Amino acid sequence: MIHPMDNSDNYYEKKFLFHNSIYLTIFGDKRNLNQNFLRYNNIVIPSSTPLLNIHRLNPIRYVGNHGNPFGRNIRGIFRGCCANVTDIDSDGIRYIIFNTLKGLPGWDIGESSDREEYSRLLARSKYGLTPSEWSLDVNRIWEYLAFGVVPIVIADGIIKPFEDDIDWDSMIVRVRRNDVHRIDEILDAISEDEYQRKRERVWLIGKYLLINNGCVWHFIARSFCRMLKRIDQEIIYIDGYTYHST
Structure with a gap:
């Protein structure tokens, strides 16, 4: 579920219906002050400008x-x-x-x-x-x-x-x-x-x-695969630079 705001399921009266959802959100907080954001259950995506x-x-x-x-x-x-x-x-x-x-x-x-x-x-x-x-x-x-x-x-x-x-x-x-x-x-x-x-x-x-309209969906797909533990270390090449990721 693409959810661009920071209050996530607080917008909904029956938010219990969304407990199993994975949010694609622009908001991520390591401090756990926002209990609606779960570090490894939600995916932070770029925001618009x-x-x-x-x-x-x-x-x-x-x-x-x-x-x-x-x-x-x-x-x-x-x-x-x-x-x-x-x-x-x-x-x-x-x-x-x-x-x-x-x-x-x-x-x-x-x-x-x-x-x-x-x-x-x-x-x-x-x-x-x-x-x-x-x-x-x-x-x-x-x-x-x-x-x-x-x-x-x-x-x-x-x-x-x-x-x-x-x-x-x-x-x-x-x-x-x-x-x-x-x-x-x-x-x-x-x-x-x-x-x-x-x-x-x-x-x-x-x-x-x-x-260059790089494939943001590629990174989102990698995040899903990581949640499913179906991703191993691989090498990503961007304009001649090498990135090792897990």
Whole structure:
């Protein structure tokens, strides 16, 4: 059952009818705070974004065929609402972003931009902030991957799509909620070589899944097979890179 929201079967009056269902959901929580999500019974899938799924912009138009590796002069970018929100739903993360990072050199932070300007800014950005939404979902991550931007994931306990097959830590920067005020310091500790490795992985996976219409259903099928214990270690080849998965 494809279920894009975070409340899963809480939407239904007779939710007991869905106890045996496998949800394909954009929401996954390792902390088990959402008892409706079961780590090895549900499958986390990519979420949609306005740029890619509504306006259907082609990132190649902005970053070229190689992901614009040399024209990225913006340290970090964020577009989103709620600059003054400090409530528990958003963990106060956005308040810190707007009132701390916004004034630092190299950061481009704002509440909105038209899609053309935003696309051009993404093409020039090295890192992109992905704070949790009202749930742990971080849908901006897909825009970042499509434009070759290294995501900074600020969502403690999040399960990202296809974690058993995609090495997310090779291409993202994880920042815990309590360390949001240290993001600039954390990025300073990342060498240029490490950044370039992450950027290359981001572009590789982003191009495969989002630009070249890579087979997301392939990863979903692998997740089902893994549940049935019908999958052994195999090698996946993506654009010349080798991935060992189990």
